[in-house]
Amino acid sequence: MSTDLASLYSGRLLALAADIPHLGRLDAPDASVRERAPLCGSTVTAxxxxxxxxxTDFAQDVKACxxxxxxxxxLGQNIIGRTSNxxxxxLTELTAFLKDDGPVPSAPFEGFEALLPARDYKNRHASIVLSLKAAQKALINANFASNS
Known part of the structure; x- marks a missing residue:
């Protein structure tokens, strides 16, 4: 593994990856969304x-790097109680953080700062935003269903 890749996969990043909150699936969700990153094949179902x-309840099935x-x-550490807005x-802040050298996403999602070393690896950005994108779409779908 090159020195660059070794620094990318820091101890902090690997510790996060090893302890994903809300892992699995819910028995009776209001909505579910599966997202896939075409380049690497990672998938997340929220x-x-x-x-x-x-x-009020959340689960995620994560098959990603x-x-x-x-x-x-x-995401799992901070998602309970969040609104679609x-x-x-x-998601907007994380995308700008990765692609445009934007600031660290605001609270409660400032923990995405751990992914700062991944900015230079554009082919990994789709995998990084996958869980947030799936959760955001699932919540929008759940809110739409409850208002119908």
């Missing part, structure tokens, strides 16, 4: 239960 527009797993861990903002 299940949500929402009440009054906020996530260590970077995608680390991002799923940060908060997840949309987090």
């Amino acid at each position: 299940d949500v239960v929402a009440r009054d527009g906020r996530i 260590a970077l995608g797993q680390a991002a799923a861990a940060v 908060e997840l949309t903002l987090a």
Whole structure:
């Protein structure tokens, strides 16, 4: 493994990847969304239960590289109680953080800062945003279903 890749897969990043909160699937979600990163084949399925527009229960089935797993861990640590607007903002901020050298995403998602070394690996960005994208879409679908 090259020195660059060794620094990318830091101890902090690997610790996050090894401890993903809300791993698995829900028995009766209000909505589920599966997202796939075409370049690397990583997939995440997000299940949500929402009440009054906020996530009250969440599970994620993560089949991704260590970077995608680390991002799923940060998401899992902070997702309960979030609204679709908060997840949309987090996705916008994370994308800008990775692609445009933007600032670290705002609280409660500042833990994405652990993925700073991945900025230079553009082919990994899709895997990093996968869990957040799936959760955001699932919550939007759950909110739409409850308002129908």
